[in-house]
Amino acid sequence: MSGSLKGLDIVSIRDFSREQIEQILNVADKMVPVAKGEGKSTELEGKVLGSLFYEPSTRTRLSFEAAMARLGGRTLGFDEPKGSSVAKGETLADTIRMVDAYSDVIVLRHPQEGAARLAGHFAEKPVINAGDGAGQHPTQTLLDLFTIRNEKGGIDGNHVVIVGDLKYGRTVHSLTEALSMFGAKLTFVAPPTLQMPKEHIRHIESKGLKPRISSSLDEVIGDADVLYVTRIQKERFPDPAEYQKVAGAFTINRTMLREAKKDLIVMHPLPRVNEIDPDVDDTEHARYFVQAFNGVPVRMALLSMVLGGME
């Protein structure tokens, strides 16, 4: 993928070069005042977003809708397949062909991996992947990068510690691929059974980086610039007692952050369950709600760029 994003599908972060990512983040910067409601835009007036959520989502769906509304466009679609023709057994391909005729851009979340790529084959309008099963979630990665860049003044050279479920978490796989493109220093903290898969480590090493692997947050927190926390899912553990032990060891709280750099930022893709104690929320480190807001300007930038507005 190179040059303008007009008419292109946004399926995987791997489709982007570093320059294109920076271009998207630059456009997102310009969108912030409108995203906050401090300015008005009619850039996408008359445009329709087809929003197909086959799985529940709060932040991703609402921020896409907010992004479209802030740019003067409208949204149609569903947030669960019940009640739509999908429940009657319609294929994704047919649903996409129909929505393609009703809208100018399609946003898709689907439980099956590769669904967005398939949608891209059947749609003439651009398709934006809002998460396909355990596969890719590129707009989350872009808003994570946007948050790091804005809060730390850049991405390169930052020491990013990623903690939690690194084996199954789709967010962290896309994020680490993107961070390695920017040359960030990476440390992975997880219980051994949930560590980063070897193929991802190899991919990062192929970029000339040497990620550090650890199972102790205390060991690495003092040296971190960004602490990216993800949820450890209970269902990954056959023994509930084992889950409690592991989840407890990876809970971030105010006491633990005393050892951290003053300008460390704590991020989380949300929803959180108990991996970040609420007493962290009002510390100078917490950035997860800013991060959630950043979904709006980043998605505004993508909608605008694929529909041919901003370059």
Added chain:
Amino acid sequence: MKEFKVTPIRNGTVIDHIDVGMSLKVLRIIGVRGDVSSTVSVLMHVPSKKGAWKDIVKIEDRELDPKELDKVALISPDATINIIRDYNVAEKFVVQVPERVKGIMRCSNPSCITNKNEPVEPEFVVETKKPLALKCTYCDRLTTDIAENIV
């Protein structure tokens, strides 16, 4: 009198230099089952001139189409195809692993959209040749157990 373990065929295909132990899988993926009307011979664990072991399959009255050749290449990349016409070798070539594989294999990822009754043919690109690994162009999953996933 010279004794032949397997007699020459008049018309058909001899697939030689099959990776040892793979001959029955070769027959399965090219659709040779019990209902064929001509003779099919299988030689397993035959010494090759290179000092190693190989399998050989002889199928009478049948020539393979390009899709079938691709399937053979995927599970036995060094196999040689001999097309026999009137007892003579009319054509001889080594199979070639295609760069892209479409419509002859399913994705090994059960959660891949191509395994869900959608109107698409699964498509793969060759990620590595030795050992052979194919990447699904939809879900990005690598499939290495090729024989099990050929349709």
